[in-house]
Amino acid sequence: MELPKVEDLLRSLMQGLPPGLASGASGLREDLENNFRAVLRANLGKLDLAGREQFDAQRKVLERTRARLEELEKRVAELEAKSASAAN
Secondary structure: OOHHHHHHHHHHHHHHOOHHHHOOOHHHHHHHHHHHHHHHHHHHHHOOOOOHHHHHHHHHHHHHHHHHHHHHHHHHHHHHHHHHHHHO
């Protein structure tokens, strides 16, 4: 995961701490930040996450596929209607 994202998550975690703990002794605060940062980097690095560009590219492929499927469904319905009217 990108460093800014880890830092954003770290900031959120630190803000979620009780006020006395987060603003208390600077040594404790630094230890918490360092431990949170290490845990975030270690665990987020294990995840198989797609980047924003990959996600957007796959979304576009899905949109095109969906549009093509709708076209094919419409065509099948038209062909079925023709077949049914020809059979009568």
